[in-house]
Amino acid sequence: MAAAPKQAGGRPDERTWTVANALxxxxxxxxxxxxxxxxxxxxxxxxxxxxxxxxxxxxxxxRPLSADERATFRAAIERRAAxxxxxxxxxxxxxxxxxxxxxxxxFIPRPETEVLVDSVLEHLDRLGSEAPAVLDLCTGxxxxxxxxxxxxxxxxxxxxxxxxxTAVVARxxxxxxxxxxxxxxxxxxxxxxxxxxxxxxxDVVVSNPPYIPTADLADLPSEVAGFEPRxxxxxxxxxxxxxxxxxxxxxxxxxxxxxxxxxTDTTCAKEAAHILSRWYEGVEVRRDLTGRDRIALGTRRxx
Numbered sequence: 001m002a003a004a005p006k007q008a009g010g011r012p013d014e015r016t017w018t019v020a021n022a023l024x025x026x027x028x029x030x031x032x033x034x035x036x037x038x039x040x041x042x043x044x045x046x047x048x049x050x051x052x053x054x055x056x057x058x059x060x061x062x063r064p065l066s067a068d069e070r071a072t073f074r075a076a077i078e079r080r081a082a083x084x085x086x087x088x089x090x091x092x093x094x095x096x097x098x099x100x101x102x103x104x105x106x107f108i109p110r111p112e113t114e115v116l117v118d119s120v121l122e123h124l125d126r127l128g129s130e131a132p133a134v135l136d137l138c139t140g141x142x143x144x145x146x147x148x149x150x151x152x153x154x155x156x157x158x159x160x161x162x163x164x165x166t167a168v169v170a171r172x173x174x175x176x177x178x179x180x181x182x183x184x185x186x187x188x189x190x191x192x193x194x195x196x197x198x199x200x201x202x203d204v205v206v207s208n209p210p211y212i213p214t215a216d217l218a219d220l221p222s223e224v225a226g227f228e229p230r231x232x233x234x235x236x237x238x239x240x241x242x243x244x245x246x247x248x249x250x251x252x253x254x255x256x257x258x259x260x261x262x263x264t265d266t267t268c269a270k271e272a273a274h275i276l277s278r279w280y281e282g283v284e285v286r287r288d289l290t291g292r293d294r295i296a297l298g299t300r301r302x303x
Contacts (some may be wrong), residue, residue, distance in 0.1 A: 002099065003246040011223075012220070016052065017044065017064065017065045017070055017112060018062050018063060018065070019050070019052070019057050019060050019061050019062070019063050019065070019066050019093065020061040020062065022046055022065060022070075022073060022227070023042055023043065023046055023102065024072075026038075026041075026042035026045070026046070026077060027039050027042045029081070030042060030077075030080070031122045033081045033202075035080060035081060036223075040085050040086075041080055042190060042224075043057060044086055044090050045073060045076040045077060045080060045086075045089060045090065045204055046073060047090075047240060048072075048075060048076065048091070048092070049065070049072040049073060049091075050065065050069050051070045051073065053234070058105060058298065062124075062178065063185060064244075065134075067095065068216065070072075074102070076089050076090070078142055081143070081224055082244055082263050083222055083226060083227075084104075084223075084227055085108060085223050085224075085228070086103050086281060087102050087108045088102065088103060088108075088227060089249055090186045090273045091103060091143070093108055093143075093148050094110055094139045095109045095113075095143045095170040096113065096117060096151070096175070097140060097150060097151065098143075098146060098147060098150060098177055099145070099197065100141050100142070100146070100173050100214045101141070101144055101169060101173055101176070102141050102169065103169060104167060104227065104280070105163070105229055106141050106165075106166050106169050106229070107140040107141065107165065107166075107233075108141075108228060108230060109140070109141055109143035111288075111289055112263065112288040112289060112290075112294055113144065113208050113263060114142060114211040114260075114289075115143055115190050115286065115287075115288050115294065115295060116206065116208060116261060116263045116294075116295055117143075117147050117148060117151075117291075118147055119261045119286060119295055119297060120134065120144070120204050120261055121143050121148065121151060121152060122133070122207050123203070123204055123259050124152055124155060124203065124204065126197040128201055128271060129154075129203065130154060130205040131154060131155075131156060131158075132152075132154065132155050133156050133158070133198075133201055133204075134148050134155055134156070134157045134158070134202065134203065134204045134206065135154075135158050135159070135160075135165050135194075135198075135203075135204065135205045135206070135253060136148070136157060136158070136160075136161070136206050136207065137160055137185070137190050137191070137201045137205065137206070137209065137246060138149035138160070138161065138190075138207050138208060138232070138242070139159035139160065139161045139165060139167070139170050139185060139253040140170065140171055140208070140232060141166070141170055141173055142159060142169070142170030142171070142173040142174055142183070142185065143173075143208075144159075144208065145157045145158075145159040145170065145174070145183050146170070146173050146174050146177050146183060146204075149174070149177070149179035149183045150177050152178050153182075154183065156182050156183070157179075157182060157183045158183075158184045158185075158186065158194065158198065158202075159183065159184070159185045159187050160185070160187075160188055160189060160190060160192070160193055161185060161186075161188075161193070162187075162188060162189045162190075162231070163229070163231065164187050166229075167185050167186075167187050167226050168253070168283040171185050190242075190245060190246065190249065191249050191250075191253060194267065197257055198253065199252055199253055200252065200253065200254070201269055202258055203253060203254070203255055203258050204254075204258060204259055204260075205250040205253060205254055205258070205259075205260045205261070206260075206261045206262070207246055207261075207262050207263070208211065208263040209235065209241075209242035209246060209262065209263070210231065210233050210234050210235045210241075210242055211234050211235040211240070211242070211243065211258045211263065211264050211268060212233050212234060212239055213236070213237065213238055213239040213265065213267070214234055214235070214236060214237055214239075215237075215267070215289070216223070216239075216265075217230070217233060225274050233236055234277070235268075238268065238271070239264070239265045239267070240264075240266045240268055240271060240272060240275065241292070243262055243264060243272050243296075244275055246261075246262060247260065247272075247275050247276050247279060247280075248278075248279065249282075250279075250300075251279045251280070251300050251301075254300040255298060255300070256300060256301075256302045257299060257302070258299070258300045259280075259296060259298065259299050259300070260276065260280060260297060260298055260300070261295060261296075261297040262295065262296050262297070263294060263295055264293075264295070264296055265291040266288075266293050266294060266300070269293035269294060269295070269296055270285060270297035271287045272285075273285050273296040273298070275296075276296055276297070277298065279298070279299055279300070279301070280298025280301060281298065281301050282298060283296070283297070283298035284296075284297060284298075
C-alpha cells in the first residue's frame with residue numbers, strides 16, 4: 001500500500017487517514033517515544049476510537065476515520081505517549097471472561113489476580129453449596145466479585161471498597177456483567193460496612209489488598225507509580241499491614257470450614273501464610289502464572 005501524504009511532523013494528512021495509515025503511523029510514533037508494546041497500544045486505542053475490534057481493524061484497513069474518530073484517537077495518542085496506562089486511556093481492562101471498566105483512581109486488575117479467582121472457584125465447586133456466600137475485600141474495580149458471580153451463577157457476593165468513587169465503578173461493572181442482583185458493594189474499610197448479621201455466614205473471604213512494601217513503591221514503573229492510586233498499592237513497611245488485619249478478623253465472618261484467600265507480594269507470600277497459621281489450618285502458598293509465590297490461603301478451624 002502506498003504511503004499516505006504527510007503533513008509537517010510526519011503525520012498523515014488527516015483527509016487520508018485510514019485504519020491502516022493511522023495504525024502504521026501510531027506504532028512508529030509510540031516506538032520512537034518508548035511506549036511499551038507500541039503495536040498493542042496503537043491497536044487498543046484505535047479500536048476504542050472506531051468501535052472496531054482489534055481483529056476487525058485488520059479486515060477494514062482501507063476504512064477512513066471520521067472527524068470525530070480522528071479527534072478521539074489523537075487525544076488518546078497524546079495521553080498514552082505521556083505515560084498514562086493504556087487501560088485508563090481506553091477505559092477498559094479485559095479480565096477473565098469480562099471486559100471491566102476502569103478509570104484514573106481505580107486500581108487496574110492484573111493477570112495474576114485471575115489465579116486468585118481460580119482459588120475461590122475451586123473452593124466453591126468443592127463445597128457444592130446451592131447458594132455459597134463470598135466476601136471480597138478491597139474490591140477496587142470489582143474484578144474478583146463480579147467474576148465470581150459471573151462464573152458461578154449460584155454464588156452471592158458482598159464486596160467492600162474504601163474509596164466511594166471506586167465503589168461506583170465496581171457497581172457499574174456488576175451491572176454491565178448482569179450480576180448486580182447477586183453482588184452487593186458497600187462503601188467502607190474491610191469488614192466495617194458489613195451488617196453484623198452476616199458474621200459467620202461466608203464460605204470464602206477473598207482479597208487483593210494493598211501489599212507492596214512501602215520502600216518498594218519508588219521502584220515501581222512510572223506508569224504504576226505515577227497514575228495508579230497509592231492507597232491500592234502501599235502495604236506498609238513489610239507489605240503485610242492489611243493482610244494482618246484481614247487474617248485476624250476474617251475468621252469471625254467465615255462459616256466453620258470457610259477459607260480466606262489473599263493475593264500478596266511475591267516477597268511476602270510465605271510470611272502471609274505464617275500469619276494465617278495463627279487462626280487457620282491447611283494453610284498453603286500458591287503460585288501465579290509466572291511461577292512465583294503469590295497467594296496465601298487457609299481454612300477456618302472448627303470451633
